[in-house]
Amino acid sequence: MELLGYIIEQTINGLQLGAVYALIALGYTMVYGVLRLINFAHGDIFMLGAFIAYFLITKFGMPIYFVFIITMLSTGLAGYLIEKIAYKPLRHAPKISLLITAVGVSLFLEYFLSLNALFTPNYIGFPRPFEIESYNFAMFTVTNVQLLIFSITFISLFLVYLLVYRTKYGRAMRAVSYDQEVASLMGIGIDGIISFTFIVGASLAGLGGILYGIAYPQINVFMGIMPGIKSFIAAVLGGIGIVHGAVLGGFIIGLLEVFVSAFISSTFRDGLIFIILLLVLILKPSGIFGKRIEKV
Amino acid sequence: MRFFLESRKFLIISFAVYILLKILFANNFISAYIQQITLFAIIMTIAALGLNVIYGYTGQFSLGHAAFYGIGAYTSAYLAKIFGIEGVFSFLPVLLISGIVAGCIGYLIGIPILRLRDDFLAIATLGFGTLVRVFLDNSDRFAEMLGGSRGFVGISKITNLELTFFSALFIVLITKNLIYSRYGLFLRCIRDDELAATSAGINTSKTKLMAFSYGCMLAGVGGALYAHLYTFLHPSNFDILKSIDFLIIVIIGGMGSIRGTIYASILWVGLIEGLRIVLPVEMLDLRWVVIPVLLIALMMWKPYGLMAKK
Numbered sequence: 001m002e003l004l005g006y007i008i009e010q011t012i013n014g015l016q017l018g019a020v021y022a023l024i025a026l027g028y029t030m031v032y033g034v035l036r037l038i039n040f041a042h043g044d045i046f047m048l049g050a051f052i053a054y055f056l057i058t059k060f061g062m063p064i065y066f067v068f069i070i071t072m073l074s075t076g077l078a079g080y081l082i083e084k085i086a087y088k089p090l091r092h093a094p095k096i097s098l099l100i101t102a103v104g105v106s107l108f109l110e111y112f113l114s115l116n117a118l119f120t121p122n123y124i125g126f127p128r129p130f131e132i133e134s135y136n137f138a139m140f141t142v143t144n145v146q147l148l149i150f151s152i153t154f155i156s157l158f159l160v161y162l163l164v165y166r167t168k169y170g171r172a173m174r175a176v177s178y179d180q181e182v183a184s185l186m187g188i189g190i191d192g193i194i195s196f197t198f199i200v201g202a203s204l205a206g207l208g209g210i211l212y213g214i215a216y217p218q219i220n221v222f223m224g225i226m227p228g229i230k231s232f233i234a235a236v237l238g239g240i241g242i243v244h245g246a247v248l249g250g251f252i253i254g255l256l257e258v259f260v261s262a263f264i265s266s267t268f269r270d271g272l273i274f275i276i277l278l279l280v281l282i283l284k285p286s287g288i289f290g291k292r293i294e295k296v
Numbered sequence: 297m298r299f300f301l302e303s304r305k306f307l308i309i310s311f312a313v314y315i316l317l318k319i320l321f322a323n324n325f326i327s328a329y330i331q332q333i334t335l336f337a338i339i340m341t342i343a344a345l346g347l348n349v350i351y352g353y354t355g356q357f358s359l360g361h362a363a364f365y366g367i368g369a370y371t372s373a374y375l376a377k378i379f380g381i382e383g384v385f386s387f388l389p390v391l392l393i394s395g396i397v398a399g400c401i402g403y404l405i406g407i408p409i410l411r412l413r414d415d416f417l418a419i420a421t422l423g424f425g426t427l428v429r430v431f432l433d434n435s436d437r438f439a440e441m442l443g444g445s446r447g448f449v450g451i452s453k454i455t456n457l458e459l460t461f462f463s464a465l466f467i468v469l470i471t472k473n474l475i476y477s478r479y480g481l482f483l484r485c486i487r488d489d490e491l492a493a494t495s496a497g498i499n500t501s502k503t504k505l506m507a508f509s510y511g512c513m514l515a516g517v518g519g520a521l522y523a524h525l526y527t528f529l530h531p532s533n534f535d536i537l538k539s540i541d542f543l544i545i546v547i548i549g550g551m552g553s554i555r556g557t558i559y560a561s562i563l564w565v566g567l568i569e570g571l572r573i574v575l576p577v578e579m580l581d582l583r584w585v586v587i588p589v590l591l592i593a594l595m596m597w598k599p600y601g602l603m604a605k606k
Contacts, residue, residue: 038415048352093599095414096357103540104572104588111584143306229422229536236419271430274423281420282408 005139007144010262011255014148016215017155018254023208024231025238025246026160026202027079032196033177033241037098041082041105043228045202048109049075050126050219053117057127062115064129071210072203079202080195089189114221123220137174149211156207157247163200173197178243213268226270231255233277239287248288303469309514310465314457321457331457332525337565338460339521342467344545345556346514351543352551353475354507355487357418358408360425363513363544364402366432366534368394368516370521373451376524377441384411387454391463391520399515403509410504425539432531447530448523463521467514472554474510483507484552514541544591547601556603 024046031039052071056062062070086105090098114121134141164170176193177181184190212227213219234253238245253273260269280287317334320326326334347361372394381387409420436444443449474480482503485493494500523529545564549556567590571583594602 032415039420089596090599093595096543096547096551097595099418099601100540100544101592103544104591104595106588107584108588108592111581111588115581115585225536229426232419233423236416238499267434268430271427274427274430276411277423278420278427281412281416281423285412285416 008140010258012140012142012146014255014258015251016149016254017258018251019149020212020215020250021227021231021234021254022157022247022250023153023204023211024227025234025250026157026243027205028228029230029235029238029241029243029246030146030173030197030201032166032235033193034173034180035087035098035153036095037102038232039201040099040102040228041109042201042205043224043231044106044109045075045079045082045224046205046209046212046227047219047221047224048078048113049206050213050223051113051209052206053210053213054124054126054219057129067129068207068210072206075206075209076199076203079198079205082202083195083198088194102105103170104149110224119221121221123218125215126219128217129214145215149215152207152211156204160200160204161243168192169196210249231275233273236277237280237287242287242289245287245289251256297319297403303472306462306469306472310461314461317457317461333565333569335455335457335460335525336522337562338456338464339518339525340541340545340565341558341561342464342521343515343518344542344549344561345467345471345554346518347542347555348511348546348552348554349471349474349483349514350508350511352546352553352557353483353487354504355481355490355503356508357414358508358511359418359536359539359543360421360423360428361511362534362536362538363421363425363428363511364398364515365519365538366428366478366529366531367401368398368519368536369529370432370435370448370519371397371516372520373448373523373529374439374442376452376454377450382454384454384456384459387459387524391459394520395513395517397567399509399513400518402512403505406505406508406512408502410508421593422539424538425534425536429453429531429535431533435531443529447528449528451523451527451529453524453527460521460525463517463559467517468554469556471514475554477520479506487552520595548594550601550603551602553601556601559602559603 016231017051024042028039029043031042032038036274049071052074053067056067056070082105086101087098090101113119130144135144162170164173170174172183172188172193175186175188176190180190183193208227212223230253231250234249235246236249237252238247238249256273256276257269260266260272264272321331324331343361343365346364347358350356350358350361372390372583375381375390375393377386379386379390380392405424409417409424412420432442435442436446441448475483482493482498485496485498486500486503490500519534541564544559545560548564549558549560568583568587571586572580575583
């Protein structure tokens with residue numbers, strides 16, 4: 001019975017990590033959908049979210065709901081600015097230049113924040129916005145942090161789902177991701193939709209950043225790199241460009257990571273995730289929910 | 297003979313460059329640090345040339361080039377250590393073997409993943425790169441000597457000007473010959489339109505695989521030279537950022553331009569290390585803030601690279 005309890009606890013931990021990955025993966029998948037760009041800077045927006053929240057809590061001592069609102073607004077703004085300044089001028093350039101630019105933006109954000117005058121490259125402790133309480137059940141315990149993460153993630157995922165599949169904007173977004181030129185012929189303002197996608201994706205990443213900071217209270221300017229790549233893998237796993245695919249992929253990656261650390265070895269967890277990625281790409285390149293792409 | 301006649305101009309210029317470098321290197325006319333950077337720039341040229349064959353000529357988008365560079369470096373350092381190799385001539389077979397090992401691993405990993413295209417190939421190679429990184433981080437479990445995440449220390453310093461320069465010269469000549477051969481034509485054909493290349497009777501999967509393994513082999517040779525230049529290897533030197541370094545060199549130099557790759561390698565290494573010299577110590581952190589901005593500006597100004605024909 002003890003093993004069962006342990007497994008349940010690890011599952012909860014995995015879901016906790018997976019929730020953060022799912023939030024980041026959503027932004028990835030949306031941006032990839034409309035722009036066909038692996039936005040390397042997305043992981044850094046996640047990092048930016050954690051740092052803005054840190055700044056707001058320590059410098060202004062804001063209540064936690066304000067922190068959430070302001071952080072999401074500012075990362076959304078950051079996403080908008082990055083798109084306008086760095087990506088938009090390259091809309092018609094070869095894709096590879098766009099990718100290099102994304103890497104450039106990513107490096108800039110990381111190293112700019114790591115300047116000694118700002119946050120320094122060291123690890124910083126994320127302040128606890130509230131006391132941790134654990135609730136004991138028969139075999140396992142859940143903390144209020146975990147409950148907070150689950151509820152916020154599920155609410156935001158549900159809202160995004162409504163946004164993408166039930167509103168006019170969502171329909172326009174899907175149309176743009178299906179075929180940009182035809183969508184523009186149908187009277188959709190492509191630029192507006194792309195900006196909107198970036199804003200939504202970036203605020204979700206910012207939200208992921210705060211939740212990550214609360215759950216794993218050590219933040220660093222380079223912390224966005226690995227979660228960024230893993231979230232992209234999650235998006236690929238679920239079928240890139242598909243909202244529920246990204247969410248499922250995020251949870252799968254999170255669970256796998258925690259289970260590999262718990263039962264095999266923590267040093268091999270990244271390796272195993274990439275082996276799974278390679279297998280998925282080889283066996284079903286379009287992902288779990290993906291439709292068959294013509295001759296991949 | 298015809299081959300040498302055709303590359304006459306190139307050979308003459310390279311020997312002139314060699315003599316110039318030799319004069320500069322002799323009597324420590326330039327500091328040991330700058331000598332090291334010069335050799336490093338040449339090594340980067342070799343590895344970046346490999347990526348240029350893969351990406352620039354064949355159009356196979358690889359984000360895991362540093363993994364093969366790392367495989368070459370670790371293989372060479374390991375072999376040189378267990379055989380106790382110190383001299384340049386006894387090192388040549390090790391150099392060759394390191395290249396071949398990297399090339400073979402490239403071949404094996406290429407069989408499944410080269411079926412993928414564009415971004416999916418990029419992600420798969422990125423995944424492979426991270427896998428190698430994880431393996432290197434845990435390498436001390438397989439052989440204590442490799443050092444794992446502590447790094448591989450105590451590698452003999454073998455790489456010198458002659459070895460680096462003539463390896464690079466040889467590789468440039470071979471690559472040039474390859475590119476202007478019938479196979480080179482196949483490669484460019486695949487890059488421009490894979491479907492058309494297939495219908496023209498080119499065995500695209502085999503050709504892509506050959507180009508990929510050749511490029512990985514060059515990365516391996518570059519890595520081997522790197523290992524014996526800096527005498528210290530760390531897994532973090534072979535992660536995604538390094539792969540992006542190579543990619544940046546290929547893009548700046550222009551896809552499918554050997555000359556561009558050579559200039560871009562020198563420019564890139566010169567820029568990164570040059571800023572280290574120019575900027576005062578307290579401003580040193582600014583280096584990686586300035587470089588991305590320059591990169592973004594360059595991409596906006598010339599999205600096809602500095603030396604591209606388009």
